[in-house]
Structure formats: structure tokens, C-alpha cells
Amino acid sequence: MKAVILCGGQGTRIRDANEVLPKPLLPIGGKPIVWHIMKSYAHHGVREFVLCLGYKGWLIKEFFLNYRAMTTDLTVTLGRHDAMEFHGRHDEEDWKVTLAETGEETMTGGRVSAIRRYVEGDEPFLLTYGDGVSDVDVTASVAFHRDHGKIATVTAVRPPGRFGEMRIEGGEVTEFNEKPQATEGFINGGFLVLDARRVWGYLGTSATAILEREPMRRLAADGQLAAYPHTGFWQPMDTAREYALLNELWASGRAPWKTWR
Helix, strand or coil, X not given: CEEEEEECCCCHHHCCCCCCCCHHHCEECCEEHHHHHHHHHHCCCCXXXXXXXXXXXXXXXXXHXXXXXXXXXXXXXXXXXXXXXXXXXXXXXXXXXXXXXXCXXXXXXXXXXXXXXXXXXXXXXXXXXXXXXXXXXXXXXHHHHXXXXXXXXXXXXCCECCCCEEEEECCEEEEEECCCXXXXXXXXXXXXXXXXXXXXXXXXXXXXXXXXXXXXXXXXXXXXEEEEXXXXXXXXXXXXXHHHHHHHHHHHCCCCCCCCC
16 A cells, blocks of 8 residues: 655745755654654555655755765765665665656646556555654554445644643633644544545546545545544644744653554
């Protein structure tokens, strides 16, 4: 099974955090957020990935082309051509990563359509965004998808609360949560499972197609969109504050999305 990750957006809402890198390369604990997403999938046995590139996609290519040099110790003998010695191995040596140019201005639906040849077939494929992490049970979501038989499954999550929440009893604050999850309502959390044979009629071929609009609405109207509820950790990285939050969680050793060893 393959996982498709949307990595082409410009990330305009987080430009104040970094204006040099595309958002999927913004580091959490020294590794790009897209690496964290891929590690989450790999924990569930997914080893093949298709990254939909767009804005500054060459930087994402450079990261994976130089992956071993980026992740292990090495010795370079200056003055000798290609005299480089790597020390040790890494845990991702069985990953297969397809880096697909899908256009700088292409919308989400168009990006998925552009990589059809890499995922089309009898087996479902996974799809998510390159800027959010979660401890969602991918294995269970796939089993849920196979069981209901519809074309698409979307992971439904409760959005993080925008404001601090206090529990008050007798005039005293008995509980304070800086940024709790909302207790009602679900939103699209990514981590979709899609039928690799039947979904294309809903996506079309236009580069301007936005997955979250007409395609998803048509799937829902036709009774072909199921929701896999996830009430665990889910956090997008849309702002500088969220970027800092994810790095703080990682540095503290309490990153809920780190399900791998």
C-alpha cells in the first residue's frame, strides 16, 4: 500500500516561521515534518510513498537524494573524488519514495490526479497533507475502509480549541487547559483512504480542482464518503505558534504522534 503526501502548497500562513523552506521541510526536532508523517505511516507497515511536489519542490528532492548524508555520520577525504565514507545505517533503508512534480499552482485535487499512474490499481491508497501530525491508527482506518466498501474514508478529528479553557467551581479555577480540543464537531483531519480504481471519476483531471470542495461533496452526496473518527492527538502546523508547539512537544519527549521506536 502506498501513501500519497501533499507537499506542494506555499504555506503562506507560516511564512513568519520560515521563508526559506517549503512547509513540509520545516524541522521538528531536527527532522522535516514530512519525515515525521512518513515515520507514522511506516509504523503501520507502509514503506512506499508518493510526494506531490510544487512550491520549492527541488529542496524536498535534495533532502531525499542526500538522505543518507543528512541522517548519518560521514567522513569526507578532501582532494579525492567521491572519497566519502558513511558510518552506520538508518531505519528507512527500505522506503521507496517517488518525488512527483505536480505543479507550483496546482490545487489539492489536481495534485492527486497528477500522480494517478503511481497509485492506480486494485489496492487502496492513503492520502494526507504534508503539514500535520497525528497518532491516528492507520491500520484500523484501512480495515474500516475495506469493511464499509465505499470509495473514500476521511479521518474525522476534533479541532484544537482556539482559546484557553477553565473549569470553575465555587469561584475557584479547578482546571486550566491552555489549548484543549473542541468537545463537539468534527473536521477533515486528512489521513484518507481512497479506492484506487473508483476515485478518479470524482477527481477529474483539472489542475484547479480542490479535493476538499466538489470531489468530496460529490462523494458525500453519493453516499461514497465514510468518516473514521479519531479522538486522539491531531495537530496541524499552520502558524508559527503551532510550529513552536510541535517542537516543544518533541523536545520534552512527550510527542504523542511518535508511535515508532
